[in-house]
Amino acid sequence: MIEIKNLNKSYGTFEALRGISLSVDKGEIYVLLGSNGAGKTTLIKILTGLITPTSGTALVDGYFARDNKNIRRKFGYMPEHPDLYERLTGEEFLNMMGSLKGVKENILTQRVRKLSKELEIADYLNMEMRSYSKGMKQKILFINAIINDPPNLILDEPTSGLDPRFTQDIKSRIKNLASYKKNILMSTHITSVAEDLADRVGIIEKGKLVQEGTPQELLEKTGTNSLEDVFIEVVNHARKNS
Amino acid sequence: MLIVGFWLTLSTIEFLAQIDEPFINPSKANVLFGIFFFFTAKATTESLEGTLRDKALKHYFTSPIDSSSLMYSRLLKVLFYNLLLFGLAMSIVLFVINIGNINIPIDNSFIIPLYLLMLLAPLAGFNLSVLSHVKKRVFKIINAFLSVQIVTFTWFVLHNDSVSSIQNHYIVLMLIGSTITLIVVTKTYYRESWAITSQGIEDSNHHSYKIKLPNFISSNIKLIAESEFTRRWRNKQIPASMGIVATMGIGLVFIYSLLGPYPEIGLEMDRYFYPSLIAMTLFISTVIHVLIPSLTLISRDGRRLWCLRTLPTYMQKILMGKAVSILLTAPIITLAIALPVPIILEYPLSFVLFSTISSWIFIFLMGGVGLWAAVKFPNFDESTRGAPDIITMYSTMMIIILLSVFFLALPIYLFMLDRVLGVLSIVFAADMAALFMISMIKRASYLLKKMELSF
Incomplete structure (x- = not known):
């Protein structure tokens, strides 16, 4: 389970996150929706232990990821930018990460082979990743996030850089993972992705969670027809009040 | 400074x-x-x-x-x-x-x-x-x-x-x-x-070969070391610095062939000429082959550090893996610099041992300080390829000079009094230097764990 309570993060006088609280329940897909620079990535980085919060807690299965190495085995993380060890081949990278996450060698080889084939990247696995396109790197990142079959997934803009066919494919995979009771927290600024996947949506604006609920609840609350309209309405309202 | x-x-x-x-x-x-x-x-x-x-x-x-x-x-x-x-x-x-x-x-x-x-x-x-x-x-x-x-x-x-x-x-x-x-x-x-x-x-990024390290270290450390070694090898950093060290070794032998076994330089320096020259070359080659790569180990990862920080592995093991990737090729310093001239000059075994072990003191000190400084003062500017700024580089060098004096002064003094005592003391100093490196890695791992990766 993913649980965030009263989370604050400041850089000097700039408040990146302001008192955010949310939780992701078992088998739920929670989508963080927000404009560019709203604080989605900061929140995710705190959750994965890459950044320390100024105050509040961000816990995965009851622990802060930075302080407990075993907890880091219990979530898969896909960062927003595909920054990879470009001098390694895709296969070398996935084998290293999988082994360090504790996946046994024979299982790891099978998984890398299966997933890379399904995501149509198997032919490129022996090439250094610096020759990969952004979409190919995204696929490697996705495989890396699920390589050890973790119970929690934290995905930062997972469909960015992918063509429509693979966007669809990744979305159905995420849905499928949730059906296996994985807890999924993902961020996006694409409302159609949220519309297709979200069990619950949290809208972040200027570091604050300004609206939260199921897509249906949000549509009813705002009296609009689509998540895009909800998003625009909520963000405009929040900006007026700030 | x-x-x-x-x-x-x-x-x-x-x-x-x-x-x-x-x-x-x-x-x-x-x-x-x-x-x-x-x-x-x-x-x-x-x-x-x-x-x-x-x-x-x-x-x-x-x-x-x-x-x-x-x-x-x-x-x-x-x-x-x-x-x-x-x-x-x-x-x-x-x-x-x-x-x-x-x-x-x-x-x-x-x-x-x-x-x-x-x-x-x-x-x-x-x-x-x-x-x-x-x-x-x-x-x-x-x-x-x-x-x-x-x-x-x-x-x-x-x-x-x-x-x-x-x-x-x-x-x-x-x-x-x-x-x-x-x-x-x-x-x-x-x-x-x-x-x-x-x-x-x-054109040159298709690889079917894999760099595999021997199985004498724990698997997590080995995995990190293999990945680090592979990347540095493909970036041509390892072959380049090994080439420089080997050239310096050849240079030493060349100087010997020019000046002969007893160069007359006056000022009662004759007998110390080759030992001083070997010591200086050892220091410089270790700076090139150990210190500089250590200093860039974290900065070069830059935006990719998330890979290591989100792994279910102790940060200390990660840094140990990085250190191993550097130590693996460090014997070239001993082979190219510390051994050839003493062997050609037919120096006594005690001197050859002393020179060999001294090279490892430099390696441990520079590896330890380098890794610690790499985490303490990282340079994430991608255009510099992780190279430390001039002040960090200079301060690190100064610290290493002071530490070298601290670790080597007594063994050198004892060696001049008594060969056996000198060799024993240098072995002890090497042990201390290895412990120093491990303690620096521990300190660095704490800093790495706390490092804010907000970029």
Whole structure:
């Protein structure tokens, strides 16, 4: 389970996150929706232990990821930018990460082979990743996030850089993972992705969670027809009040 | 610390200047050529990285900027930084000479050609690096030939006694002019050189081989070390620094072949000449092969650090893996520097052992301090490829010099009194240095765990 309570993060006088609280329940897909620079990535980085919060807690299965190495085995993380060890081949990278996450060698080889084939990247696995396109790197990142079959997934803009066919494919995979009771927290600024996947949506604006609920609840609350309209309405309202 | 360091260096030069051996006390021409050669090599590397390999270039080449303007801007950058560094170094040298009352004659006959050579060096380096990447082999050969000609011509001009100093200046000015002309004439090839360099990178990235390390270390450390080693190997960092260390080793043997077993340098220094030379070479080669790579271990990861930080592994094991990747090739320092000359000179076994173990003290100290400084003062600027800033580099060197004195002074003293006692004490010092490295890695792992990766 993913649980965030009263989370604050400041850089000097700039408040990146302001008192955010949310939780992701078992088998739920929670989508963080927000404009560019709203604080989605900061929140995710705190959750994965890459950044320390100024105050509040961000816990995965009851622990802060930075302080407990075993907890880091219990979530898969896909960062927003595909920054990879470009001098390694895709296969070398996935084998290293999988082994360090504790996946046994024979299982790891099978998984890398299966997933890379399904995501149509198997032919490129022996090439250094610096020759990969952004979409190919995204696929490697996705495989890396699920390589050890973790119970929690934290995905930062997972469909960015992918063509429509693979966007669809990744979305159905995420849905499928949730059906296996994985807890999924993902961020996006694409409302159609949220519309297709979200069990619950949290809208972040200027570091604050300004609206939260199921897509249906949000549509009813705002009296609009689509998540895009909800998003625009909520963000405009929040900006007026700030 | 900067001034103290310069003072120490200049005092050493002043001391060496009293020795009547041409190899140790080189002529003005040799010093000038040495500085010119260093700055040319530096400019060549900088030009290759900044003018051809810089990833940002693709944005400029696809924008409505004339490629020759782009080339000139990059040339000016190389020129400016080299002159800035030289100006700064010269100011400190002159300041220290005056304040410290050091007797090194620096007059106009040295300073004027030096300034001119400092203008020529970046131009020659830039030219060599850009034009050696054009497609046509004929152009490559011509350019390489021209670049070699500039360097050899400079050597002859500086060493020719029949040419007066004023004539010298005119000839160097003429060389500057012709190098600039060469750059201007061949500016159309810049875009091609850039394209070939990027294409060359794309061509060589298919790998079916895997670098596997022996199974004597824990699996997590081994995995990190393999990944680190593979990346550094493919970046040609490991082969390059091994090549430099091997060349230094060959240089030592060459000096021996020139000066023989008992060089007469006076000042009762004869018997300490080779031990001092080996110690100095050991220090420099360890800086190149261990300290500099250690200092860049974290910074080079940069935005990719999330991979390691989100792993269910202790940060200490991650850093141990990185340290192992460096230590694996460190024996070349012992093999190339610490062993050959003592063996050729038929020094007693005790000395060979002492020299070998000393090399490992340097390796452990530099590995430990380097890794700690890498985490404490990371440089995440992608354009510098993780190289530490000059202050960090300098401070680290100073700390290592102090630590080396601390770890080696007593064993050296004891070795001079009694060989067995000396060897035993150096073994003990090596153990302490290894422990020091482990404790520095522990400290660094704590810092790595706390590092904010907000980029």
